[in-house]
Every structure is written in structure tokens, then in C-alpha cells.
Amino acid sequence: MLDTLVLSRIQFAANISFHILFPAITMALAWILFFFKLRYDRTDNPVWMRAYRFWVKVFALTFALGVVSGITMSFQFGTNWPGFMENVGNIAGPLLGYEVLTAFFLEATFLGIMLFGIDRVPSWLHTVSALVVAIGTSLSAFWILALNSWMQTPAGFEIRDGVIHATSWLEVIFNPSFPYRYTHMMLASGLTAAFFVAGLSAYRILKGDEKLAPRLALKTGLVIAAILAPVQAYVGDLHGLNTLKHQPQKVAAMEAIWETQRGAPLLLFAIPDEKERTNHAEIAVPHLASLILTHEVDGEIRGLDEFEGNHPPVAPLFFGFRIMVGMGILMLLTAWTGCYLLIKREELPRWMLRVLVGMTFSGWAAVLAGWYVTEIGRQPWLVTGILRTADAVTPLAPTNVGFSLALYLTVYVILMYAYIHTLKVMALKAVKVEEFETESPSSEGTTSGLPGSAEEGAA
Amino acid sequence: MNAEILNESLTYAQWLPIIFIGLMGLAVLIYAILDGYDLGVGILLPMQSRDEAQRDTMIASIGPFWDANETWLVLAVGILLIAFPEAHSMILMHLYIPAALMLIGLIMRGVAFDFRAKAAVDLKLTWDRTFKAGSLLTTLTQGYMLGQYVMGFDSHWNALLFSCLSALGVTAAYSYVGAAWLVMKTEGELQRRAVRWARRAGRATFLGVVAVSMVNPLVNPGVFDRWFTYPLVMFVLLIPTVCFAIFVFNDRLLKRMPKENDRHCRVPFFLTVAIFMLCFSGLAFSFFPEIVPGKLDIWEAASATESLTFILVGAVIVVPLIIAYTALAYRVFLGKATALKYH
Numbered sequence: 001m002l003d004t005l006v007l008s009r010i011q012f013a014a015n016i017s018f019h020i021l022f023p024a025i026t027m028a029l030a031w032i033l034f035f036f037k038l039r040y041d042r043t044d045n046p047v048w049m050r051a052y053r054f055w056v057k058v059f060a061l062t063f064a065l066g067v068v069s070g071i072t073m074s075f076q077f078g079t080n081w082p083g084f085m086e087n088v089g090n091i092a093g094p095l096l097g098y099e100v101l102t103a104f105f106l107e108a109t110f111l112g113i114m115l116f117g118i119d120r121v122p123s124w125l126h127t128v129s130a131l132v133v134a135i136g137t138s139l140s141a142f143w144i145l146a147l148n149s150w151m152q153t154p155a156g157f158e159i160r161d162g163v164i165h166a167t168s169w170l171e172v173i174f175n176p177s178f179p180y181r182y183t184h185m186m187l188a189s190g191l192t193a194a195f196f197v198a199g200l201s202a203y204r205i206l207k208g209d210e211k212l213a214p215r216l217a218l219k220t221g222l223v224i225a226a227i228l229a230p231v232q233a234y235v236g237d238l239h240g241l242n243t244l245k246h247q248p249q250k251v252a253a254m255e256a257i258w259e260t261q262r263g264a265p266l267l268l269f270a271i272p273d274e275k276e277r278t279n280h281a282e283i284a285v286p287h288l289a290s291l292i293l294t295h296e297v298d299g300e301i302r303g304l305d306e307f308e309g310n311h312p313p314v315a316p317l318f319f320g321f322r323i324m325v326g327m328g329i330l331m332l333l334t335a336w337t338g339c340y341l342l343i344k345r346e347e348l349p350r351w352m353l354r355v356l357v358g359m360t361f362s363g364w365a366a367v368l369a370g371w372y373v374t375e376i377g378r379q380p381w382l383v384t385g386i387l388r389t390a391d392a393v394t395p396l397a398p399t400n401v402g403f404s405l406a407l408y409l410t411v412y413v414i415l416m417y418a419y420i421h422t423l424k425v426m427a428l429k430a431v432k433v434e435e436f437e438t439e440s441p442s443s444e445g446t447t448s449g450l451p452g453s454a455e456e457g458a459a
Numbered sequence: 460m461n462a463e464i465l466n467e468s469l470t471y472a473q474w475l476p477i478i479f480i481g482l483m484g485l486a487v488l489i490y491a492i493l494d495g496y497d498l499g500v501g502i503l504l505p506m507q508s509r510d511e512a513q514r515d516t517m518i519a520s521i522g523p524f525w526d527a528n529e530t531w532l533v534l535a536v537g538i539l540l541i542a543f544p545e546a547h548s549m550i551l552m553h554l555y556i557p558a559a560l561m562l563i564g565l566i567m568r569g570v571a572f573d574f575r576a577k578a579a580v581d582l583k584l585t586w587d588r589t590f591k592a593g594s595l596l597t598t599l600t601q602g603y604m605l606g607q608y609v610m611g612f613d614s615h616w617n618a619l620l621f622s623c624l625s626a627l628g629v630t631a632a633y634s635y636v637g638a639a640w641l642v643m644k645t646e647g648e649l650q651r652r653a654v655r656w657a658r659r660a661g662r663a664t665f666l667g668v669v670a671v672s673m674v675n676p677l678v679n680p681g682v683f684d685r686w687f688t689y690p691l692v693m694f695v696l697l698i699p700t701v702c703f704a705i706f707v708f709n710d711r712l713l714k715r716m717p718k719e720n721d722r723h724c725r726v727p728f729f730l731t732v733a734i735f736m737l738c739f740s741g742l743a744f745s746f747f748p749e750i751v752p753g754k755l756d757i758w759e760a761a762s763a764t765e766s767l768t769f770i771l772v773g774a775v776i777v778v779p780l781i782i783a784y785t786a787l788a789y790r791v792f793l794g795k796a797t798a799l800k801y802h
Contacts, residue, residue, distance in 0.1 A: 057577060060573055061573045061574070061577055063526075064526070064569050064570055064572065064573040065570060065573075067526060067529070067569060068565060068566040068569035068570055069566070071529065071532070071533060071562060071565055071566075072562045072566070074533050074536050074537060074540070075536065075551060075558055075559075075562060077540060077547075078536075078539075078540055078544075078547040078548050078550075078551040078552070079548075079551045079552060079555055079558065082548035082552065085540060085544040085547065085548065086544065086545070086548070089540075089541070089544040089762060089766075090762055090763045090765070090766040091766075093540060093541030093542070093544065093762060093766060093770070094541060094766050094769045094770045094773075096537060096540065096541065097537055097538070097541045097770045097773070097774075098770070098773055100530070100533055100534050100537045101534070101773055101774060101777040101778070101781070102773070102777055104530045104533060104534075105527060105530050105534075105781045105784075105785070106781075106784075108526040108527035108529075108530045109527045109781075109784050109785055109787075109788050110784070110788075111526060112522070112523030112524060112526065112527060112788050112792075113523070113788060113791055115522075115523065116522050116523040116792070117523065117791050117792070120791050120792065121791055163763070165763050165765060165766075166765055166766060166769070169769055394552060395552075396552060396555060400555050400556060403556065403559075404555070404556070404559040407559060407560075407563055408559075408563075411563055411566055411567075415566070415570060418570070418574055422574055422577050425577070426577055
């Protein structure tokens with residue numbers, strides 16, 4: 001029988017993993033939509049508007065899934081991790097509060113105007129609404145990543161009577177790992193959304209869509225990906241160096257370095273063995289880990305032996321990190337190849353379109369793998385050096401947590417199926433529907449999705 | 460318990476919890492009214508196949524608002540978490556299962572709203588059913604939790620019975636405000652239907668309010684003392700009296716609706732809102748300054764002063780802005796919902 005701690009951890013991991021998939025798309029897709037709308041305002045080219053119309057519907061759907069899966073999060077802290085709020089509530093509370101106050105209402109309210117108000121407000125106000133929604137999603141990420149980074153690298157606090165009190169809110173928010181984590185996550189969202197847009201557009205073209213809008217969206221996605229992928233590699237490296245400085249045990253686990261050594265090799269593959277505290281089946285490049293992490297061929301890297309009993313599990317970090325980096329390399333190659341082919345000829349060859357369809361959700365794999373590395377990498381701590389995960393868990397009975405966990409998992413499986421299925425239906429519908437010319441961004445179709453009125457967003 | 464604090468002159472640190480319980484109360488009240496009407500619309504959704512056009516109009520009437528409405532719940536729970544973390548843990552651990560069920564309900568309706576418009580046509584009815592079931596699950600669990608809260612998380616059969624009664628009462632109240640919203644936002648056949656729904660839901664709500672008002676002081680001696688102490692009794696009994704008068708007046712008014720040129724079509728909604736406000740102030744009056752009835756008051760549960768100050772600064776700046784742009788959104792979508800188009 002699993003105990004409450006394990007069940008609560010599984011439940012939290014399930015909830016947050018399911019949740020992050022949707023903001024990972026919408027954070028950047030909001031900016032892409034603003035870009036589409038702005039281009040339409042500037043050029044009067046209706047293709048931009050048609051691209052906007054299709055993607056705003058995808059955005060609304062994805063956003064709704066993000067909202068509902070996010071609401072469960074706001075209950076989790078109190079129900080399953082009361083020790084978290086008891087110990088660090090004075091820090092976590094205000095940061096979460098600012099997220100709700102400055103971001104949630106902003107995005108929710110202006111999303112209403114953005115989705116349904118296009119013929120009720122002047123065009124400029126509609127464009128502003130799209131901008132405000134984009135700002136709202138980025139602000140939301142700002143606060144939640146400030147809190148997450150603080151849990152990784154706490155700063156700006158003191159302990160009075162066993163409870164954390166803030167001494168400097170600026171230091172709390174801009175704690176050492178925050179700037180790197182925020183940039184890294186925003187870029188990750190950009191890549192996720194770029195491949196999502198390119199992949200779904202490629203799917204439409206493969207299914208015989210002759211229209212211009214999916215080609216424009218495909219190009220936009222590919223160009224964004226081609227620009228962001230190398231930037232992400234650079235920022236990721238900075239983030240890794242920052243982690244090495246503040247959480248060396250995490251990097252040691254990521255690289256499966258069991259003993260402190262000079263000139264550490266980079267392991268391309270290995271099977272870490274936690275019991276024997278060694279690796280099997282290593283494929284290594286000599287000195288490369290030292291070179292990457294310390295920028296010296298013989299640089300010293302602290303091994304897991306220095307943190308015995310106080311470091312995260314090695315295998316999930318080792319593999320998670322390799323999956324993330326692998327996906328990143330794959331994305332870089334795909335984006336650059338795609339852009340090269342686009343420059344060479346007007347239309348992408350079918351094999352490339354198929355590759356892009358295959359990469360539609362590549363961002364999700366990289367984002368999840370990356371988050372698993374950083375979150376499992378914080379263990380056994382919930383807040384590094386301050387609060388252990390095991391000390392924060394609820395005294396609830398395992399059956400209660402088991403019940404809610406089973407409930408959530410069932411719902412999530414159904415929702416994920418429905419989401420992917422609906423995206424497919426929307427894409428196929430967009431292929432069939434005739435393209436139309438519009439003078440102004442007038443609306444067509446009701447919320448009903450009735451056959452007669454469903455011809456909206458045709459391009 | 461240190462409710463005596465109220466009789467002394469308060470320091471800044473003692474004022475803060477009062478300000479935050481006020482903010483939280485405001486968030487709960489706004490949530491109950493705003494998400495109340497869109498939950499109510501979900502409950503009232505007629506499921507016959509000939510009703511499809513009406514379902515579309517009903518859902519279109521709440522389309523631009525439901526997301527922001529739900530955010531008030533996040534804010535209310537957020538303030539509870541931020542300002543009164545101990546109470547947050549205590550309340551939500553007692554209500555773990557109903558809260559989880561409520562979240563499932565909120566998830567069902569939130570996604571159904573988008574899926575119904577975008578999924579394959581043959582699945583639309585399924586998503587409409589999901590929407591209705593999710594709305595019902597949400598209101599029933601919220602009412603049940605309110606009942607449990609009032610009963611101090613007692614798990615004896617009579618307390619559970621009361622909680623079930625409260626579940627029905629809250630569901631009726633949400634249907635009431637939802638129907639009144641539809642009277643305001645729709646026309647023609649659907650509006651006539653909404654008028655009938657509003658009358659029926661109004662009467663059910665009335666019974667629910669009477670039942671809760673009678674049981675609450677009987678099981679909570681502190682509440683009884685507070686309400687029936689001279690001379691305050693003369694003043695506070697105004698709340699139920701006015702509430703009763705509004706119920707009767709609204710029922711008479713709805714009987715004569717819809718009127719020519721759709722006169723007074725907004726009045727029932729605002730009367731219902733007034734009833735919500737009165738019931739809420741009655742409940743607040745019963746328990747303030749306790750945050751977990753009989754167990755914890757707001758000063759015992761409050762967070763550190765510097766944290767509350769930090770968040771208060773933000774709240775003072777941001778809450779008026781939120782109210783302002785919420786008002787803007789309602790202005791943009793003023794009028795009948797049939798004209799509401801998607802994108």
C-alpha cells in the first residue's frame with residue numbers, strides 16, 4: 001500500500017505535469033496571435049486575419065484546459081502540503097496572490113473581449129486586448145517562476161520561531177536562479193508553440209489544404225523556432241552554470257558523477273546504479289563535462305560522494321536531462337532544415353511536412369523532461385535547505401488521496417484524448433471549409449458550432 | 460478565542476486580518492453572484508434535442524464571462540491561503556473529498572464549454588451533458604461544503620443531512636440567479652421559459668434560506684446569542700425581513716413578465732443579487748470574527764504582518780483596476796445574448 005507521502009507526490013506531479021502542457025503552449029501562442037493581429041492591422045492582408053481566426057480558437061481551447069487544470073493547483077497546497085504553507089507561507093502566499101491579482105483576472109477578462117468582442121469593440125481595442133492577454137500570461141509565468149525559483153534557491157528571508165519571514169521582497173523575487181529559469185521557460189514556451197503551430201499547419205497542408213493561411217502560419221512557426229532554438233541552447237547553458245553554483249548536487253546527479261574529479265567525461269549514455277553508486281554501460285567523451293561546466297579541460301566537478309544522503313535520485317535526472325537536450329538538438333536541426341528548404345523553394349516537400357507533424361508536440365517532451373530534472377533535482381528538499389518534502393505532507397488518510405488521485409488521472413486521460421482529437425477535427429474542418437474574403441474582421445458563426453453556422457475561421 | 464480584541468482600540472497588525480477577511484468576503488460574494496449565474500445557466504440547460512438552439516443561446520450568454528467569474532474563486536481561496544494559511548489547511552482538509560469533486564465539476568464544465576463548439580458535431584450533445592453535469596456537481600458540492608462549514612465540520616448524520624439540504628439550497632439559489640440572468644439576456648420563447656425557471660427556483664431558494672436560517676442559530680449557540688440580543692436584534696432582524704420582502708416582490712414581478720418592450724427585464728437579476736448580498740451578510744454576521752466556526756478566529760489564523768502588508772499594497776492598486784476592466788467587459792457585452800458571435 002502506498003503511503004500518503006508517495007500518493008501526494010504522485011498526485012502533485014500528475015496535476016502539475018498535466019497543467020504545464022497547456023500554459024507551455026498558450027504563453028507564447030498569445031504573443032504569436034498578437035503578432036498575427038498586428039500584422040493584419042498594419043498590412044490589411046486578410047491572410048493574417050485568417051491565420052489569427054484559426055489559431056485563436058486553438059488558443060481558447062488550450063487556455064481553457066490550462067485554467068481548469070490550474071484551479072486544482074490552488075487547492076493542492078492546502079490540502080496535500082499544509083507544511084509548505086505553515087513554514088514558507090509568508091513567502092509563497094504573497095507571490096501566489098500577486099499572480100492571481102495581476103495576471104489571472106487580466107487574462108481571463110480580456111480573453112473574453114478577444115474571443116467574443118471582435119465586432120463589439122473598435123479594432124484597435126481588440127488588438128490591445130490580444131496584447132493584454134499576452135502580457136497577462138507572461139506575468140503569470142513571472143510570479144509562479146519567482147516562487148518556484150525561490151524554492152530552488154531561497155534568498156531574502158530570515159527564520160523567526162521556525163517560520164520563514166521575508167526581509168527583502170526584491171531578493172525574494174529576483175533570487176539567484178529566477179532570471180535564468182524565467183528566460184529558459186519563456187523560450188521553452190516559444191519553441192513549444194512554434195512547433196505546435198508549424199506541426200498543425202503542416203498537417204493541414206498534408207491533408208490537401210490549398211490555402212495561404214496555413215502556409216503563413218507554418219513559416220511563422222519555423223522562423224520562430226529557428227531563431228529561438230540556438231538562443232535556448234545558450235540560455236540553457238547559463239542556467240546550468242547557475243545551477244552548478246547554487247545546487248551542485250543537482251548537476252552531479254544530472255551528469256551521474258559519483259566521485260569528485262578533475263577532467264570529468266561527458267556521459268552520452270549510462271545506466272546509473274544508485275545501490276553500487278556507479279554507472280554501467282557508459283559511453284563517454286573524455287573531459288567534455290568539465291569543459292562544458294567549468295570551461296576548463298581539467299576543471300574540477302564535485303561528485304555525488306560529497307552529498308551522500310542529501311542528493312536527488314540519479315537515474316531520473318540523468319535520463320531526463322538527456323531527453324531534454326536531445327529534443328532541443330532535434331528541434332534545432334528540424335527548424336534550420338525547414339527554413340533552408342523554405343528559402344530554396346516555395347513549398348516544403350512532403351517528407352518535411354511529415355517530420356513537422358511528428359514534431360508537433362516535441363516541445364511538451366522537452367518541457368516535461370526539463371521540469372522533471374529541476375523538480376526531482378530539488379529533492380529531498382521541498383524548499384532547498386529549509387523544508388524537506390516529507391515534512392510538509394498532509395496527515396490525511398492514504399485512501400482519501402488515492403481516491404482523488406484516481407479521479408484526477410481518469411479525468412486527465414479523457415481530457416488529453418479529447419484535446420488531441422478536437423485539434424484534429426478543427427484542422428480537418430479548416431481544410432474543407434472554403435476560404436472567404438473579409439473586408440473587416442467581422443464575425444461569422446456562433447458559439448454553437450452548428451453545421452450551418454460553423455463555417456467560421458475558414459482559412 | 461480573542462474576539463474581545465474588537466472592544467479595544469486596534470493596532471495596525473490587528474487591523475490587517477480584518478481588512479483581509481473583508482477582501483475575502485468580497486471575493487466570495489462576487490464569486491457566488493458571478494459564477495452563480497453561469498453555474499445556474501449550466502444547471503438549467505434543457506437537454507431535449509429540439510432545445511439545441513436555446514442551449515446555444517444560453518451558453519453564448521455566459522461565454523465571455525465564465526473564465527473571469529471563476530477567477531474570483533481562485534482569489535477567494537488564494538486570500539484564504541495567503542492571509543489565513545492555518546484556516547486554509549483546516550477547512551480544506553476537512554472538505555478534501557467534496558473539494559476534489561467540486562474541482563472535477565469545474566474541470567468538466569470549463570472544458571465542455573470549449574469542446575462543444577469545436578469538437579465533431581456528433582459529440583456536441585455529449586459535451587452539453589458534461590456541461591450540465593459539471594455545473595450540477597459544482598453547485599451541489601459547494602452547497603455541501605457550506606453546510607459542513609456552518610456545522611463546524613461535524614460528521615454526525617444530522618449534520619450530514621443538513622449539509623445535503625444546504626447542497627440543494629445552494630443549487631436552487633444558483634439556478635435562481637442563473638434564470639434571472641437569462642431573463643435579462645435573452646428574448647422570445649427562451650425568455651418566457653427563463654421566467655418560469657426563475658419563479659420555481661426562487662421559491663425553492665426561499666425554502667432553503669428559511670431552513671438554513673432556522674437550523675444555524677439552533678445548532679450554534681453563539682450564533683443564537685448574537686442574533687437575538689437586545690437591542691441589536693431590532694436592527695439585524697431587518698436582514699431577514701428585507702430578504703423576505705424581496706423574495707415576494709420578485710415573485711410577483713416575474714409573474715407579470717415578460718412585459719411590453721421588455722420593460723424591467725433586468726430587475727429580477729438585480730433583486731436576486733440583493734438577496735445574495737443579504738444572505739451573505741447574514742452568514743458573515745453569524746460568524747465574524749471566527750474564520751473556522753468554533754475553532755479559529757481571524758487573528759489566530761493570520762499570516763505575518765510584513766507578508767500581509769506586501770500583498771495589501773498590491774491589492775489596493777490592483778483590485779480597483781480589476782473591478783474597472785470587469786465593468787468594461789460587461790459594458791462591451793451589454794444587451795441580448797442572441798447577437799453574440801464567436802470570434
